Amino acid sequence: MTITLLLEQMFNGLQSGVTLFLIAAGLTLILGIMDFVFLAHGAQVMIGAYAAASLTALTGNFFLGILLAIPITFASGFLLEFLLIRHLYRRDHMDQVLATFGLILFFNELIRIGFGPAALFSDLPKALSGFVNILPEAPYPMFRLVVILVGLACAIGIHVLVSHTRVGAMVRAGANNEAMTAALGINIRLLRRFVFAVGACFAGVAGMMIGPLTAVEPGMGEPLLILSLVVIIIGGIGSVRGAFVAAVLVGMVDTMGRVLLPVILRSFMGQAAADGAGPALASMMVYILMSLILVFRPTGLFSPKG
Amino acid sequence: MGALKILLDGANRNRTLFVLLAGFALFPIYTGIADLPFWNDLAMRIMILGMAAMGLNLVLGYGGMVSFGHAAFVGVGAYCVGISQYYGLYNGWIHIIMALGACGALGLAIGYLSLRTSGIYFIMITLAFAQMLFFLFVSLEQFGGDDGMSIDRAEFIIIDLWEPLRLYYLIWAALTLSSILLMFIVRSRFGVVLQAIKGNESRVEAMGLAPLPFKITGYVISAMICGLAGALFASWQEYVSPDIMHWTRSGELMIIIILGGLGTLSGPLLGAVVFLLLEEILPELMHVVAPNYAENWMIIFGPILIAVVLFARGGLMGLVQRVTGGRT
Numbered sequence: 327m328t329i330t331l332l333l334e335q336m337f338n339g340l341q342s343g344v345t346l347f348l349i350a351a352g353l354t355l356i357l358g359i360m361d362f363v364f365l366a367h368g369a370q371v372m373i374g375a376y377a378a379a380s381l382t383a384l385t386g387n388f389f390l391g392i393l394l395a396i397p398i399t400f401a402s403g404f405l406l407e408f409l410l411i412r413h414l415y416r417r418d419h420m421d422q423v424l425a426t427f428g429l430i431l432f433f434n435e436l437i438r439i440g441f442g443p444a445a446l447f448s449d450l451p452k453a454l455s456g457f458v459n460i461l462p463e464a465p466y467p468m469f470r471l472v473v474i475l476v477g478l479a480c481a482i483g484i485h486v487l488v489s490h491t492r493v494g495a496m497v498r499a500g501a502n503n504e505a506m507t508a509a510l511g512i513n514i515r516l517l518r519r520f521v522f523a524v525g526a527c528f529a530g531v532a533g534m535m536i537g538p539l540t541a542v543e544p545g546m547g548e549p550l551l552i553l554s555l556v557v558i559i560i561g562g563i564g565s566v567r568g569a570f571v572a573a574v575l576v577g578m579v580d581t582m583g584r585v586l587l588p589v590i591l592r593s594f595m596g597q598a599a600a601d602g603a604g605p606a607l608a609s610m611m612v613y614i615l616m617s618l619i620l621v622f623r624p625t626g627l628f629s630p631k632g
Numbered sequence: 633m634g635a636l637k638i639l640l641d642g643a644n645r646n647r648t649l650f651v652l653l654a655g656f657a658l659f660p661i662y663t664g665i666a667d668l669p670f671w672n673d674l675a676m677r678i679m680i681l682g683m684a685a686m687g688l689n690l691v692l693g694y695g696g697m698v699s700f701g702h703a704a705f706v707g708v709g710a711y712c713v714g715i716s717q718y719y720g721l722y723n724g725w726i727h728i729i730m731a732l733g734a735c736g737a738l739g740l741a742i743g744y745l746s747l748r749t750s751g752i753y754f755i756m757i758t759l760a761f762a763q764m765l766f767f768l769f770v771s772l773e774q775f776g777g778d779d780g781m782s783i784d785r786a787e788f789i790i791i792d793l794w795e796p797l798r799l800y801y802l803i804w805a806a807l808t809l810s811s812i813l814l815m816f817i818v819r820s821r822f823g824v825v826l827q828a829i830k831g832n833e834s835r836v837e838a839m840g841l842a843p844l845p846f847k848i849t850g851y852v853i854s855a856m857i858c859g860l861a862g863a864l865f866a867s868w869q870e871y872v873s874p875d876i877m878h879w880t881r882s883g884e885l886m887i888i889i890i891l892g893g894l895g896t897l898s899g900p901l902l903g904a905v906v907f908l909l910l911e912e913i914l915p916e917l918m919h920v921v922a923p924n925y926a927e928n929w930m931i932i933f934g935p936i937l938i939a940v941v942l943f944a945r946g947g948l949m950g951l952v953q954r955v956t957g958g959r960t
Contacts, residue, residue, distance in 0.1 A: 425941040432934030606771035613760035
């Protein structure tokens, strides 16, 4: 294990962390402000990935494809809130689980009908497909670096939006006490629709960025949904700052675990057994991390209601 | 009240449940005459999933504890059969005792650790434990790892499971016994306290009762019922893999309960019947209406679930109550 490899893996961890943050940021606000259990957030990731992949194929330009796909993800969140979600706010959490589970099935099947069950693969434009040296003689894929930068830029954007704007103050007030916020004359309905649409938009951007790195396929959002739920629990429900810290933590632990655990296991068991057990035990790490954090801080690291 | 009186009264209050149980008891006669052995297979799957859902419903519906990891108990129950057979132990009764014991102990440990949290944090920590168990079994190469292990039908002294209908009636008996057990539990002092905790935990505390032991006991019982369902599932499928404890399976159990009706005795079984029947019937239906899209039946299934939420408050049992004027 060389320093170069370790550094490369840390970058990979950061890349998966910022991607998770983009998904978790919207979800933590939806859960925190609206107290709404939204399981179909993973579908928004899928919608973003498919919109970008198909528009890239249509226009022949990757950047144009992304640019056109962003309004689509915003619109899908806006419409979904308007058509269905707003009727479910006052309902039991379990009703929300069932309804949004139905949405997952619906969206996955819709994509399967529209684009076929096979995964889509999109080629990266030349400008993004090379390698750059992050250290002398440590080449790193250009696109992953771009993902990290875009993710960090979005994180700063979300931070400014939430912490330093009027809308952000309303959002934070809503997360803390919704009834009080509404009593102060804030249009909480419109605020909810806005948060939903923006959340869907960022989830969509996450989908666009992981699309070229992994397969774009129906059902791609659900594993990400579970991981981003872990992220918002660790961060504290409703806290964007917590979501960022937790996302990077989860991304790092997951990536480093996958690399380091097989190496550690190999030192005291056979190569084959270590290679078999390593990845599975690495997948456990994230959940062990979450349980440990919940033992010491039962409402997450940065709970806004605490 | 005598036990028999409670039983009769319970049967009267939960007619849907007992109608379904009677239906399952008589169903093989129909499939025998009509020569449809496949449907027996489906009925067994419905009964097993219904039993697991009933077990989960004790904590989810009656206790208000949303456990998102109960498929782990089903999986551990199933692996109890697989692992015993790996070591040459084929007695089915011992499998069942082991499944009950293992899931009881595991339920105690997970319940004790998880029940310090509540709300969404509880949902996620139960998921976390289930995921740990899932990945643990994926990593156990000795027991098949990711691919799982095949299982022979267990040998039950007295009952030879190679006769197909014997397994059917063994499952039926387990389901009926669990139903009756749950009916007694829900009506007992313990069950009443459990439901009171769901309603308002601080009031229960103010009355001088510590909620935690009640919640943990409920959690353990529900884990054991799921373990029993898992052991039977392994015998039915003759195969067990980590897939049985994947988080989507836990989700499926929750969906079945919510669809049927939370906190009702009949709901989980009715939910399992409707859920699995739709899974079978919708593709057939699509085949007739839109043959090109027969595989895409979920495009209908998803909106059906949403429609149940929007228009049938209280799930299918809520619908049943409205149709029959309050009877369940």
